[in-house]
Amino acid sequence: MSDKILEVKDLRVSFSTYAGEVQAVRGVNFDLNKGEVLAIVGESGCGKSVTAQTIMRLIPTPPSVIKQGSSILFDGKVEITKLTNREMERIRGSEMGMIFQDPMTSLNPTMTIGEQIAESLIKHQNMKHKAAIERAVEMLKLVGISNPEGRVKQFPHELSGGMRQRVMIAIALACNPKLLIADEPTTALDVTIQAQIIELMKKLQEKTDASIILITHDLGVVADMAQRVIVMYAGKVVEQGTLDDIFYRAEHPYTWGLLRSVPRLDQNTDEELVPIPGTPPDLFAPPKGCAFAARCPYAMQACLEEDPEHTKLSATHSAACWLLHPDAPKIEKPIEAGGRHHG
Amino acid sequence: MAEHILEVKDLKKHFNVGGGQVLKAVDGINFAIKRGETFGLVGESGCGKSTAGRTIIRLYEATSGEVLFNGENIYKYKDKKLKEFNRNMQMVFQDPYASLNPRMTIENIIGEGIDIHQLYSGKERKERIHSILNDVGLNSEHASRFPHEFSGGQRQRIGIARALAIEPQFIIADEPISALDVSVQAQVVNLFKQLQKDRGLTYLFIAHDLAMVKHISDRIGVMYLGKMVEVTTSEQLYAKPLHPYTESLLSAIPIPDPEVERKRERIILEGEVPSPLNPPSGCPFRTRCPKAMKECAESMPVMKEVEPGHFTACHLY
Numbered sequence: 001m002s003d004k005i006l007e008v009k010d011l012r013v014s015f016s017t018y019a020g021e022v023q024a025v026r027g028v029n030f031d032l033n034k035g036e037v038l039a040i041v042g043e044s045g046c047g048k049s050v051t052a053q054t055i056m057r058l059i060p061t062p063p064s065v066i067k068q069g070s071s072i073l074f075d076g077k078v079e080i081t082k083l084t085n086r087e088m089e090r091i092r093g094s095e096m097g098m099i100f101q102d103p104m105t106s107l108n109p110t111m112t113i114g115e116q117i118a119e120s121l122i123k124h125q126n127m128k129h130k131a132a133i134e135r136a137v138e139m140l141k142l143v144g145i146s147n148p149e150g151r152v153k154q155f156p157h158e159l160s161g162g163m164r165q166r167v168m169i170a171i172a173l174a175c176n177p178k179l180l181i182a183d184e185p186t187t188a189l190d191v192t193i194q195a196q197i198i199e200l201m202k203k204l205q206e207k208t209d210a211s212i213i214l215i216t217h218d219l220g221v222v223a224d225m226a227q228r229v230i231v232m233y234a235g236k237v238v239e240q241g242t243l244d245d246i247f248y249r250a251e252h253p254y255t256w257g258l259l260r261s262v263p264r265l266d267q268n269t270d271e272e273l274v275p276i277p278g279t280p281p282d283l284f285a286p287p288k289g290c291a292f293a294a295r296c297p298y299a300m301q302a303c304l305e306e307d308p309e310h311t312k313l314s315a316t317h318s319a320a321c322w323l324l325h326p327d328a329p330k331i332e333k334p335i336e337a338g339g340r341h342h343g
Numbered sequence: 344m345a346e347h348i349l350e351v352k353d354l355k356k357h358f359n360v361g362g363g364q365v366l367k368a369v370d371g372i373n374f375a376i377k378r379g380e381t382f383g384l385v386g387e388s389g390c391g392k393s394t395a396g397r398t399i400i401r402l403y404e405a406t407s408g409e410v411l412f413n414g415e416n417i418y419k420y421k422d423k424k425l426k427e428f429n430r431n432m433q434m435v436f437q438d439p440y441a442s443l444n445p446r447m448t449i450e451n452i453i454g455e456g457i458d459i460h461q462l463y464s465g466k467e468r469k470e471r472i473h474s475i476l477n478d479v480g481l482n483s484e485h486a487s488r489f490p491h492e493f494s495g496g497q498r499q500r501i502g503i504a505r506a507l508a509i510e511p512q513f514i515i516a517d518e519p520i521s522a523l524d525v526s527v528q529a530q531v532v533n534l535f536k537q538l539q540k541d542r543g544l545t546y547l548f549i550a551h552d553l554a555m556v557k558h559i560s561d562r563i564g565v566m567y568l569g570k571m572v573e574v575t576t577s578e579q580l581y582a583k584p585l586h587p588y589t590e591s592l593l594s595a596i597p598i599p600d601p602e603v604e605r606k607r608e609r610i611i612l613e614g615e616v617p618s619p620l621n622p623p624s625g626c627p628f629r630t631r632c633p634k635a636m637k638e639c640a641e642s643m644p645v646m647k648e649v650e651p652g653h654f655t656a657c658h659l660y
Contacts, residue, residue, distance in 0.1 A: 043524040043525065043526060043527075044524055160615050162615055163615075190387035190388055190551070190616075191387065191551070191553070191592060191595040191596050192387065192591060192592060192595045192611075192612045193387075193615060194595065195594075195595035195597075195609060195611050195612070196611055196612070198597070199609070199611055217524070217525055218597070219525075219599035220554075220596065220597030220598055220599045220604075221597050222599070223597060223598065223599050223600055223601045223603075223604045224597040224604045243601040244601060244602075247599070247600060247601050248601075257526055258525065258526065259599070260529075261525055261526045261528070261529035262525055262528075262529070262554070262599055263532075263554045263555055263557065263558035264554060264598055264599060264600070265553060265554040265557060265581060265593065265596055265598055266581070266598055266600075266603065268578075272533065273529035273532055273533055273558065274529065275526055275527070275528075275529035275530035275533060276526035276527075276529075276530075277530070279494050279496065279497075279527070
């Protein structure tokens with residue numbers, strides 16, 4: 001058996017709209033190891049959520065099209081892109097679970113939370129209703145909800161945002177999935193509640209040994225939770241590596257830009273934030289060369305003409321940038337991005 | 344001129360929510376803002392920070408208390424004085440999609456205030472609008488366009504231009520960057536800072552992102568459940584938080600640095616913010632406070648100046 005739970009190869013996803021084809025994901029490659037927490041970071045529209053939802057096959061086709069040649073290999077044997085909807089239903093919710101951003105709208109308001117947790121147990125594990133509800137109570141206890149016997153009979157509107165997110169985690173984990181995808185799981189929550197939910201997810205991850213894909217734009221949450229990071233821009237992976245690769249040894253100008261544009265609580269205020277000028281490109285007609293070139297202070301002629309391939313920097317670290325080409329001019333890396341604490 | 348441009352004295356805003364219930368969104372807050380500084384107001388959702396901002400600018404009628412602007416009580420203003428006050432205090436809103444009229448051109452959105460206050464007309468008005476667009480990083484070609492033609496960050500610049508058009512002294516910015524992407528947030532924050540430097544503006548900056556608030560503010564007020572719990576300089580707030588709520592709030596924010604995160608001990612608060620319809624007796628934070636004592640349930644602690652310029656409302660001090 002392979003030690004990879006997920007292998008994504010050359011994933012391309014487009015949406016056909018009345019205005020033309022939006023190329024939301026344009027050739028994404030990455031692996032997810034067993035028991036690992038992998039963060040996908042990037043700004044709105046970079047394709048991180050589409051990537052995740054395509055892995056779960058949650059985007060209806062049409063309007064989305066998974067392009068020829070795309071491959072998502074799950075658990076070393078199942079080719080997700082080739083499954084029928086019926087076959088996918090068997091995997092979704094049992095072997096893969098998902099936590100959505102908005103706990104207010106992603107629970108069914110007309111069902112008790114107990115029924116919602118029990119639903120997948122009854123469907124996937126052929127549990128009797130009574131046993132499934134008992135298991136739901138256990139799940140609620142596991143995710144730290146007090147008085148689970150009482151809560152199991154309540155409806156989502158009776159719970160606060162933080163508790164609803166705990167319920168979502170309980171639903172996602174009910175069947176002991178091998179893969180958990182968390183799409184901005186704490187973005188809608190206040191920071192003190194966010195801290196509780198991150199703590200809970202870390203604890204449950206250790207306990208169940210599930211692999212997690214964490215989608216977020218908050219680099220703080222990444223530093224707190226993930227082991228590996230992929231940085232996406234305009235539908236492509238521009239850099240990937242371990243937490244330390246990305247935070248201390250980043251090589252892509254977009255990663256530098258992300259790291260330098262957020263203020264840090266533990267640093268002096270006199271330091272100017274360095275924003276990334278401009279806005280991401282239009283994915284109706286993505287640029288021919290590197291998609292970041294228009295906003296990149298180091299862009300060269302080559303960047304406008306051809307999209308750079310990934311350069312392997314170490315066993316764990318790679319980046320797609322022409323600056324890494326042996327013939328490229330040497331530039332001085334901005335110090336703030338690339339190891340404030342390492343020199 | 345007084346040192347303080349704005350003084351908020353025992354301000355209360357209670358909403359009658361029906362069934363005889365009263366929601367005390369803002370329940371007796373006191374603070375003052377110095378001329379030319381940025382005062383950050385932080386707290387979690389439902390703490391009353393936005394209501395405080397909206398009551399200060401008179402979008403809501405205050406239940407009681409006073410707001411002194413340049414030494415005068417703004418709640419006493421009528422007619423002409425009120426119009427003059429409106430010119431001096433402007434607001435930038437959170438949602439750049441909802442706060443611009445989709446049927447108006449950018450020129451008319453920015454020009455509306457100029458027209459109301461009859462500041463400029465004709466050619467002068469146009470020049471004025473073009474120069475403001477330049478100041479916020481847009482250009483005169485944008486004037487004839489409509490809001491839907493702009494990105495979120497650009498729209499927020501338009502919102503700022505609208506506020507600036509009538510040359511206010513004071514701007515209330517209510518979560519002005521939380522709807523924007525991180526790289527764009529930095530653009531807008533730098534714009535706020537630049538405009539302040541150029542024009543000597545005073546800001547009340549309301550946000551939940553403590554790292555960003557600390558970055559932009561000179562002093563910060565922390566609110567919890569309608570009360571102000573701590574007020575101090577942004578350096579002091581981080582270096583030496585006094586109130587247990589401030590302490591746990593700071594501790595809850597993850598820092599984008601893996602090494603720092605690995606070493607950090609986090610205070611995780613139990614439970615959630617109680618309902619403001621039925622707040623706990625005494626100190627509102629006592630139900631979650633790791634240091635709560637008997638007297639915390641009995642009386643609300645008063646705001647004390649624990650060290651020069653550092654105020655907190657907690658029985659520990």
